[in-house]
Amino acid sequence: MTTTKPGVDAVIIGLGWTGSIMGMELTDAGLDVLALERGEDRTKEDFLYPKPADELKYGVRLSMMQRPRQATVTIRRNQNEMAAPQRHWTTFHPGNGVGGAGAHWTGVLYRATPTELSMKRFADETFEPGFLPDNMNIQDYGVTYEELEPHYDFFEKVAGLSGQAGNVQGALIEGGNPFEGPRQNPFPLPPLPRTLTDTLFTDATRKLGWHPYPYPSANVSEAWTNPYGMQLGPCNFCGYCSNYGCLNYSKASPQTCVLDALKRRDNFSYRTQCEVTRIVKSDDGQTVKGVLYTDGDGNEIFQPARLVILAAFPINSVRLLLLSEVGKPYDPVSNTGVVGRNFTYQLTGSVDMYFKRHRFNPFINAGGSGQVIDDFSPDTFDTARHGFIGGAYIYTTQGPSGAIGGVKVPPGSPSWGSEWKANAKAHYGHHMMLGSTGSNMAYRDVYLDLDPTYRDPNGDPLLRMTYDWKENDLKMTQFMGDRMRDIVGELKPDYHTESIKRVGDHFDPSHYQSTHLTGGAIMGTDPNTSVVNRYLQHWDAHNLFVLGASAFPQNMQHNPTGTVAALTYWSAKHIRERYLENPGPLMSAQG
Amino acid sequence: MTDQPNNWQRRTFMRQSFLTIPAISAVASVPLSAWAQDDTPPLSEYYPRFFEPQEWAFILAATDRLIPADDNGPGAIAAHVPVFIDQELAGDYGNASDWYMDGPFLSDLPAEFGYQLPHTPAAVYRLGIKATHVYCQRQYGTSFAALDKAQQITVLEALEAGEIDFNALGVADLPSQSFFAFLLQNTKEGFFADPIYGGNRHMAGWKLLGFPGARANFLEWVDQYDRPYPLGPVSLKGLQNR
Ligand SMILES: Cc1cc2nc3c(=O)[nH]c(=O)nc-3n(C[C@H](O)[C@H](O)[C@H](O)COP(=O)(O)OP(=O)(O)OC[C@H]3O[C@@H](n4cnc5c(N)ncnc54)[C@H](O)[C@@H]3O)c2cc1C
Ligand code: SF4
Numbered sequence: 001m002t003t004t005k006p007g008v009d010a011v012i013i014g015l016g017w018t019g020s021i022m023g024m025e026l027t028d029a030g031l032d033v034l035a036l037e038r039g040e041d042r043t044k045e046d047f048l049y050p051k052p053a054d055e056l057k058y059g060v061r062l063s064m065m066q067r068p069r070q071a072t073v074t075i076r077r078n079q080n081e082m083a084a085p086q087r088h089w090t091t092f093h094p095g096n097g098v099g100g101a102g103a104h105w106t107g108v109l110y111r112a113t114p115t116e117l118s119m120k121r122f123a124d125e126t127f128e129p130g131f132l133p134d135n136m137n138i139q140d141y142g143v144t145y146e147e148l149e150p151h152y153d154f155f156e157k158v159a160g161l162s163g164q165a166g167n168v169q170g171a172l173i174e175g176g177n178p179f180e181g182p183r184q185n186p187f188p189l190p191p192l193p194r195t196l197t198d199t200l201f202t203d204a205t206r207k208l209g210w211h212p213y214p215y216p217s218a219n220v221s222e223a224w225t226n227p228y229g230m231q232l233g234p235c236n237f238c239g240y241c242s243n244y245g246c247l248n249y250s251k252a253s254p255q256t257c258v259l260d261a262l263k264r265r266d267n268f269s270y271r272t273q274c275e276v277t278r279i280v281k282s283d284d285g286q287t288v289k290g291v292l293y294t295d296g297d298g299n300e301i302f303q304p305a306r307l308v309i310l311a312a313f314p315i316n317s318v319r320l321l322l323l324s325e326v327g328k329p330y331d332p333v334s335n336t337g338v339v340g341r342n343f344t345y346q347l348t349g350s351v352d353m354y355f356k357r358h359r360f361n362p363f364i365n366a367g368g369s370g371q372v373i374d375d376f377s378p379d380t381f382d383t384a385r386h387g388f389i390g391g392a393y394i395y396t397t398q399g400p401s402g403a404i405g406g407v408k409v410p411p412g413s414p415s416w417g418s419e420w421k422a423n424a425k426a427h428y429g430h431h432m433m434l435g436s437t438g439s440n441m442a443y444r445d446v447y448l449d450l451d452p453t454y455r456d457p458n459g460d461p462l463l464r465m466t467y468d469w470k471e472n473d474l475k476m477t478q479f480m481g482d483r484m485r486d487i488v489g490e491l492k493p494d495y496h497t498e499s500i501k502r503v504g505d506h507f508d509p510s511h512y513q514s515t516h517l518t519g520g521a522i523m524g525t526d527p528n529t530s531v532v533n534r535y536l537q538h539w540d541a542h543n544l545f546v547l548g549a550s551a552f553p554q555n556m557q558h559n560p561t562g563t564v565a566a567l568t569y570w571s572a573k574h575i576r577e578r579y580l581e582n583p584g585p586l587m588s589a590q591g
Numbered sequence: 592m593t594d595q596p597n598n599w600q601r602r603t604f605m606r607q608s609f610l611t612i613p614a615i616s617a618v619a620s621v622p623l624s625a626w627a628q629d630d631t632p633p634l635s636e637y638y639p640r641f642f643e644p645q646e647w648a649f650i651l652a653a654t655d656r657l658i659p660a661d662d663n664g665p666g667a668i669a670a671h672v673p674v675f676i677d678q679e680l681a682g683d684y685g686n687a688s689d690w691y692m693d694g695p696f697l698s699d700l701p702a703e704f705g706y707q708l709p710h711t712p713a714a715v716y717r718l719g720i721k722a723t724h725v726y727c728q729r730q731y732g733t734s735f736a737a738l739d740k741a742q743q744i745t746v747l748e749a750l751e752a753g754e755i756d757f758n759a760l761g762v763a764d765l766p767s768q769s770f771f772a773f774l775l776q777n778t779k780e781g782f783f784a785d786p787i788y789g790g791n792r793h794m795a796g797w798k799l800l801g802f803p804g805a806r807a808n809f810l811e812w813v814d815q816y817d818r819p820y821p822l823g824p825v826s827l828k829g830l831q832n833r
Contacts, residue, residue: 049807051827052807054805054827056785060780061689068689069690069691072691075704084700086705087691087705087707088691088705088706090705091705196816234810235810236807236809237809237810237812237813238808240807361819363802363803363820364809364820403796403802404779404780404783404784407783416657416747417659418659421658421659421663421799424799428801429800506703509703510702510703
């Protein structure tokens with residue numbers, strides 16, 4: 001039996017980064033807002049020292065993540081394979097519980113470049129016709145860097161972004177990233193202090209003629225009070241950062257930056273252990289009327305709402321749209337439909353260097369500390385000459401932080417016994433990594449749909465990923481591998497090992513890549529090729545807004561959350577200033 | 592499930608184990624006082640929650656080979672790695688309570704698809720130890736634990752290389768290298784995880800590396816390049832090993 005609760009102005013599905021931000025904006029506008037979160041409640045007290053300093057619980061058993069038993073994802077590389085479920089997470093780490101992945105993210109906080117938001121235009125202007133493969137589906141976001149800039153700026157203040165600006169109002173600043181889009185303001189806080197790996201990287205890349213700058217970090221460098229009155233304290237490089245909640249009020253998260261302020265508002269409420277199973281369509285065919293959810297006791301509840309905000313993280317949001325039959329599912333054969341189309345991920349590569357002469361103390365690290373070059377971004381060099389579109393940033397960060405995950409022994413040496421033990425002891429703390437984090441273009445045969453075989457405990461089909469690495473993106477990654485070898489050449493380690501994908505390699509979900517899952521419910525200006533319009537409003541239901549990186553038409557080189565947050569504020573602005581007064585489509589199709 | 596010893600048995604055990612451990616602690620390089628707060632009972636007194644006696648004998652011997660005590664310090668036995676594995680397997684991890692365990696199980700997919708076997712970690716151990724036992728009986732006429740060290744190493748290497756056909760030994764859907772991978776991974780976890788989970792006793796694993804455990808506060812050390820960090824580890828419970 002389904003119980004119906006009293007209606008609310010707005011229901012938010014998922015209380016992570018985007019849900020929290022939208023909660024602030026809509027309560028500001030005077031709406032009565034309810035958030036439904038599938039996982040458990042989590043407050044800053046859950047992260048008090050020493051609780052997070054537990055590598056087994058958080059870093060290995062992944063206790064903050066979505067439980068695969070609840071819902072997982074099936075994966076195959078092409079349409080001829082049968083997809084198999086991720087039985088426990090290996091390739092990515094989706095969040096669960098209040099704060100979402102925002103409670104345990106790393107805190108590297110970037111903007112998109114102006115080019116990345118208008119990739120299709122850039123491609124048309126830059127490449128000869130026929131250069132890009134036919135099955136590549138590049139699109140523009142439909143929103144420009146100039147439009148998003150004030151929202152990036154505001155979120156960076158919410159998060160206490162620490163680092164060095166490279167371009168303030170068009171003036172280039174030494175030591176910052178000269179390839180970033182112009183910002184109206186410098187960073188709120190200075191960069192984090194520099195580790196040994198930072199210094200080695202900076203010297204080497206300068207010698208190579210490149211432009212190193214500090215990772216833009218939402219692990220804050222100094223005390224900070226954000227626009228919501230929330231306070232952050234300087235990061236102490238505790239070494240339990242990525243995959244962990246912060247024990248020090250230093251990592252920007254929904255908990256540290258938004259939720260205490262939001263929970264104080266009378267017109268906000270939230271319910272945890274409430275898993276939304278359907279978005280319910282109205283009979284008028286133009287709107288939705290609320291959501292169905294299952295509470296912690298297994299009761300099925302209908303929650304009516306005038307506005308539905310889907311903020312459940314890309315893979316969950318796309319699945320809910322498919323299960324709810326809102327929007328036309330993508331069909332790769334006929335190349336029609338939109339939900340699940342343009343699913344993208346991230347192309348990463350890494351190098352590990354061993355230096356007998358250096359002692360890095362890798363347990364001294366912060367997720368957002370490190371140094372980066374953007375010299376090989378999509379628009380900073382002639383990628384056509386190298387046979388691809390796209391780019392990557394190359395970086396170093398100190399680590400690996402834990403003991404279980406921190407042991408490295410020479411390649412080819414035993415992985416157990418006395419020799420392993422001697423190597424573990426001698427080599428610990430002598431390693432430095434280089435990484436590349438790169439763009440991923442969208443392709444016609446890479447997409448999300450519902451799995452025909454595997455189901456969750458409610459009997460609903462799991463989400464199926466059909467995903468493989470493509471030649472264009474692999475060429476890009478190989479190019480970045482060569483650049484990392486240039487850095488290795490400067491630094492002259494005793495030896496190094498590489499994990500760099502090559503043309504011909506196929507997606508390997510048995511290893512962690514990143515949790516930057518993007519696309520599947522993309523934004524745009526044409527309802528035939530996008531799920532939401534440029535305000536993140538659903539084309540087929542004007543009172544449904546879909547937030548998050550599911551909106552990215554293809555993935556950029558940089559980490560997604562800055563853009564995810566900026567898009568949320570951008571969407572909120574148009575809901576507040578235009579939609580509430582005059583509910584209806586915020587734009588018409590521009591085919 | 593093995594019954595817990597009652598208090599009387601427990602005390603007898605403790606007296607015996609004190610008697611049978613002569614001056615080892617006096618030889619240890621670390622002063623006893625450093626871990627004086629650590630009151631975990633010795634391994635001889637531990638009653639496994641998950642493992643049956645014969646399985647326990649295998650785990651004691653196998654982990655001792657994987658991380659032996661040697662010139663570089665204590666190994667898996669002194670660090671109580673078997674206790675860690677036993678407790679993990681008796682709990683949520685052993686039961687795969689967070690894992691997606693609905694079929695069909697496509698066990699013969701390439702390794703890139705990650706774990707696809709139909710077994711919980713607890714079942715992997717139960718079946719893997721059983722098959723290894725049958726193998727040792729056929730090959731050597733005795734149990735793994737009764738083999739000499741060199742023979743044990745040979746068997747572990749064969750497991751690791753997937754050279755022992757468990758199917759032929761009556762255990763289906765479990766490549767020997769998968770069993771070995773669990774054993775090795777959990778052994779290392781038990782050596783390096785916080786002592787709160789039963790292993791890494793006296794923070795032996797952390798001492799080996801120079802890893803400071805749960806100290807988690809290093810701001811003034813960020814720019815001290817190429818200098819060894821001077822402080823020994825602390826654990827979640829506040830134990831120290833200088
Ligand atoms: C280990 C890790 C490191 C990362 N590092 C970085 C980084 O350095 N930089 C960066 O930019 N990004 C990083 N990310 C990505 C970043 O965390 C996400 O981009 C960000 O959290 C997305 O916000 P969101 O609101 O879309 O999703 P989330 O913050 O994940 O929130 C979604 C919420 O919805 C809930 N939910 C899902 N389905 C339902 C349902 N059916 N009913 C009710 N609730 C539901 C979830 O439980 C979750 O709480 C990282 C992610 C991980 C996992
Ligand atoms: S490294 Fe800094 S930001 Fe990260 S968890 Fe530790 S104190 Fe928090």
